[in-house]
Amino acid sequence: MLELKHICFGAEGKxxxxxxxxxxEDGKFVVVTGPNGGGKSTLAKIIAGIEKPxxxxxxxxxxxxxxxxxxxxxxxxISFAFQQPVRFKGVTVKDLITLASGTKNLTTAAACEYLSxxxxxxxxxxxxxxxxxxxxxxxxxxxxxxxxxRKTQVSLFDEPEAGIDLxxxxxxxxxxxxxxxxxxxxxxxxxxxxxxLNIADRIVVISKGTVEKEGPKEEILPGLFGGVTGGCxxxxxxxxxx
Amino acid sequence: MDExxxxxxxxxxxxxxxxxxxxxxxxxxxxxxxxxxxNIRIVSKEDVSGLDIYIKPFTKHESVHIPxxxxxxxxxxxxxxxxxxxxxxxxxIVAGCGINNCGCKDSIHAGxxxxxxxxxSKVLYLEKHIGxxxxxxxxxxxxxxxxxxxxxxxxxxxxxxxxxxDSTKRVSSATLAEGATLIIKEKIxxxxxxxxxxxFDVVLEGADSSAQxxxxxxxxxxxKQLFRSSITGNNACYGHSECDAxxxxxxxxxxxxxxxxxxxxxxxxxxxxxxxxxxxxxxxLMTLGLTEAEAEEQIIxxxxx
Numbered sequence: 001m002l003e004l005k006h007i008c009f010g011a012e013g014k015x016x017x018x019x020x021x022x023x024x025e026d027g028k029f030v031v032v033t034g035p036n037g038g039g040k041s042t043l044a045k046i047i048a049g050i051e052k053p054x055x056x057x058x059x060x061x062x063x064x065x066x067x068x069x070x071x072x073x074x075x076x077x078i079s080f081a082f083q084q085p086v087r088f089k090g091v092t093v094k095d096l097i098t099l100a101s102g103t104k105n106l107t108t109a110a111a112c113e114y115l116s117x118x119x120x121x122x123x124x125x126x127x128x129x130x131x132x133x134x135x136x137x138x139x140x141x142x143x144x145x146x147x148x149x150r151k152t153q154v155s156l157f158d159e160p161e162a163g164i165d166l167x168x169x170x171x172x173x174x175x176x177x178x179x180x181x182x183x184x185x186x187x188x189x190x191x192x193x194x195x196x197l198n199i200a201d202r203i204v205v206i207s208k209g210t211v212e213k214e215g216p217k218e219e220i221l222p223g224l225f226g227g228v229t230g231g232c233x234x235x236x237x238x239x240x241x242x
Numbered sequence: 243m244d245e246x247x248x249x250x251x252x253x254x255x256x257x258x259x260x261x262x263x264x265x266x267x268x269x270x271x272x273x274x275x276x277x278x279x280x281n282i283r284i285v286s287k288e289d290v291s292g293l294d295i296y297i298k299p300f301t302k303h304e305s306v307h308i309p310x311x312x313x314x315x316x317x318x319x320x321x322x323x324x325x326x327x328x329x330x331x332x333x334x335i336v337a338g339c340g341i342n343n344c345g346c347k348d349s350i351h352a353g354x355x356x357x358x359x360x361x362x363s364k365v366l367y368l369e370k371h372i373g374x375x376x377x378x379x380x381x382x383x384x385x386x387x388x389x390x391x392x393x394x395x396x397x398x399x400x401x402x403x404x405x406x407x408d409s410t411k412r413v414s415s416a417t418l419a420e421g422a423t424l425i426i427k428e429k430i431x432x433x434x435x436x437x438x439x440x441x442f443d444v445v446l447e448g449a450d451s452s453a454q455x456x457x458x459x460x461x462x463x464x465x466k467q468l469f470r471s472s473i474t475g476n477n478a479c480y481g482h483s484e485c486d487a488x489x490x491x492x493x494x495x496x497x498x499x500x501x502x503x504x505x506x507x508x509x510x511x512x513x514x515x516x517x518x519x520x521x522x523x524x525x526x527l528m529t530l531g532l533t534e535a536e537a538e539e540q541i542i543x544x545x546x547x
Contacts, residue, residue, distance in 0.1 A: 048529055070528040079529065086526040089486065090458075091544035099540065100530045146530065 001025050002047065002078075002154050002186060007056035009042055016042050018209045020056070024154060024186035029176070031200035031217075032190045033224070039209040040190045041083060044156045047188075048080035049073040060154070077153035077185070081160060085143035088130045093142055096130055100146035114145040117178075119171035136163040144175065153185040161193050173199065197221055246342060247274075250311050253372050254338035257305070265307040266293055271319050282306050282333070292322030292354075295335075299328030299360065307336045310353060315345025315379045320352045327395075329360035338370040341381040341407070350382040357388070359395035359422070367399040373406030380408040389416035391424060393448065398425040403438070404546065405431050412440045420448030420477075428457040429546045432465035432493070442471040446479035446508065455483040460542050461493035472500040475508025485514040488545060 002024040009017040017039045024030055032040050045051040047058065049070040058066045060076055068076070088096070097114055098106040112122030118141040128134065130142060140163050147155050160176075161169055173195055179187055180199060189196055197203055203220040205213040213220050247269055252258065259265050264282035267275045271291070278284045281301035285294045295306060310321060325335060343349045359365060373381030383403075391397060403410060416424050424444065432438050444453045453473060461467045473481035487495045499512035519541050527537035 050525055050529075070525060071531060071533050074529050074531040082522075082526060082529075086520070086522045088523060088541060089545050090547045091540070095540075095544060096530075099527065099532065102531060150530065 001059075001061060003059040004043075004047070005057045005059070007043070007046060007053045007058070009039075009046060009051060009053050016209050017046070017053070020206070020209075020211055022204060022211065022214070024188055026153065026186055027184055028201045029180045029187045029199065030189070030202045030204060031197050032188060032204045032206055033192060033197060034206040034212065038207045040206050041158050043206065044080060044158050044188070044190060047073075047154070047156055048078055050080075074152075079147045079150040079152040079155045081143045081147045081155075081157040083158035083162065083190075085139040086130075087132055087134075087139070091130050092126070093128055093130055094126045096142065096146055097149050100149040102150070106149075111149075114149045115142070117148055117175055118142070118145045119168045119175075120145075137165060137168065140164055141168065141172075144172070148175070148179070155179070155183070155185060155187045157187075157189045157191075159190050159192070161191060161196065169193075169195075194221075194224075197224070246313050247311055250313065250340040250342055250372070250374075251309050253374075254309050254311070254340040254370050255307065255336050255368070256370065257307075257334070257336050257368060259307045260305070263305045263307065264295075265309075268308070268310040268321070270312055270314055270317060279304065284308075287322060287324075290322045291319065293324070295323065295325045297325070297327045297331045297333055299330055301328065301331040301333060303332060305334040305336060309337070310339045310351060312339075312341040312343070312349045312351055315343050315349055315377060316347035318348070318350045320354065322354050322356075324356045325358065325365075327357065327359045327363045327365055329392075330362050331360065332364040334366045334368070336368045338368070338372070339383050339385070340372040341375070341383065343373070343375040343379045343381050344377040346378045348380040348382060350384070352384040352386070354386040355388070357390065357397065359389065359391045359397060361392045362394040363392065364396045365398070367397060369399065369401040371401075371403040371407055371410065373408065381406065382409045383407050384411045385413075387414045389414075389424060391416060391418045391422035391451075393419045394421040395419070396423045398427070400427045402429045403431070404429065405433055405436075407438075408434075408436050410438045412438070414441065415443040416453065417445045417447055418451035418453065418479075420450060422448060422451045424453040426453075426455045428455075428459075430457070430459040430467065431462070431542070431546060432459070432467055433462040434465060435463075436465040437467070438465070439468045440470065442473075442483065444472070444481065445474045445476065446481055447476050448479075449477045450479065451477065452480040453482070457483075457485045458487070458545055459485075459495070460488045460490065460546060461495045462490045463493060464491070465493050467493070467495045468498070469496065469514075470498045470500075471512070472502070473510055473512075474502040474504065475510050476504045478505060478507035479509070481508070481510040483512045485516075486545075487516045488542065489516055489518055
């Protein structure tokens with residue numbers, strides 16, 4: 001289990017997160033939502049070790065990891081899919097998935113499975129470079145595939161649906177549903193999409209740097225979308241009352 | 243042939259000599275071994291040090307290897323090798339220079355290679371430069387490559403120098419006839435106080451000729467790199483040069499591209515980019531469990547792959 005206690009974070013004199021308390025239990029699928037600029041991405045970066053909290057503590061399976069760096073946390077079992085995936089000249093999709101898997105000689109067939117899982121025709125992509133020739137949507141899916149390949153205890157996804165077309169979006173939902181069914185770890189997804197919120201066990205609403213609401217999907221979701229479920233609307237369209 | 247020579251030979255070429263293939267092995271200024279085939283004839287020049295390599299017209303799928311090695315200090319040589327590629331031939335030429343200098347005097351190799359490509363011939367030219375040895379004497383390699391590409395000919399040149407050479411001045415020039423194609427891919431890494439200068443001068447003389455120059459380099463520590471390229475289009479043609487460099491530590495890199503169009507249908511492009519490794523690239527690989535140093539190594543290896 002991953003636990004955040006009294007996390008605060010500020011930058012350039014501005015408070016971005018204030019006294020955030022959160023538990024990500026193993027086997028649970030948690031969707032973090034809320035208005036843009038509310039601190040959701042910062043929270044994910046703090047968990048991954050990319051940002052250091054100004055105060056508060058982080059525990060993984062009871063051990064404090066607040067001072068651990070990115071690498072240590074990754075090795076301890078935390079994965080993070082970036083909102084804006086990074087491009088690498090010369091590094092192929094297979095190279096990246098192999099690095100993610102932690103296996104030196106990942107077979108092409110095994111690497112292709114992860115790509116197929118995110119809706120990419122594996123043979124068209126496996127040997128391509130992760131460079132500017134790939135579209136934003138393709139990069140997002142490859143980014144998700146790297147997290148699938150890691151198979152860690154905690155998987156964080158920062159707006160995985162952004163830049164993904166509708167057909168792929170359905171595929172993405174299937175990916176997360178499958179992950180949810182199979183994983184023994186915790187999944188945390190930052191998302192505005194109702195269909196992703198719909199497959200959550202728990203929903204956390206972060207607004208103005210604090211946890212505004214947190215609870216089981218059945219309790220939180222109706223309040224977010226006026227009781228309508230099953231659609232494909234985005235949170236951007238809905239004002240979250242503070 | 244002693245072990246050091248064999249080891250250096252393996253290092254200067256990623257493609258080893260296969261039985262039945264033509265070769266000339268040069269070590270410390272002398273030809274140590276040579277083998278010509280029915281289609282590829284290797285002949286010593288009489289006026290200067292070097293070789294004439296004659297490839298018969300329509301020779302297909304054959305290779306010739308001409309490694310030049312220096313395994314001692316104080317050598318200063320200029321070698322002239324001319325490649326005469328017959329019409330319709332399709333061959334691989336593996337060159338490369340390795341200097342192992344454990345002494346205090348500099349060792350210098352200047353290899354001046356000229357290619358005369360016959361009509362519709364095709365050449366893959368692989369060139370690798372290696373410097374090693376713990377002596378204070380410098381390892382200096384100054385290669386020159388000059389190409390006269392006949393009508394419809396095709397040449398791809400892959401040149402690699404990944405550290406160990408203290409100073410290099412690489413000069414390449416080419417003139418392309420109608421329908422000829424030239425592709426040059428260069429990979430360079432410098433470190434310490436090394437210097438590397440690259441200069442390409444390509445003239446697209448014939449209609450529908452094309453050239454692509456791609457240079458990728460990494461400059462570490464206090465090393466210095468200079469990339470110069472000039473493409474001139476005198477006909478309906480296509481020319482593209484691309485210089486991409488990663489700069490690290492206290493290194494310096496300069497790119498000086500020039501393109502000259504002397505024909506309304508000449509299409510010439512230059513791209514140049516110099517920058518450090520992006521922090522986000524390091525971060526992404528660290529979230530996969532790599533240390534910062536491992537991430538940096540992966541990024542550089544990929545970039546120069």
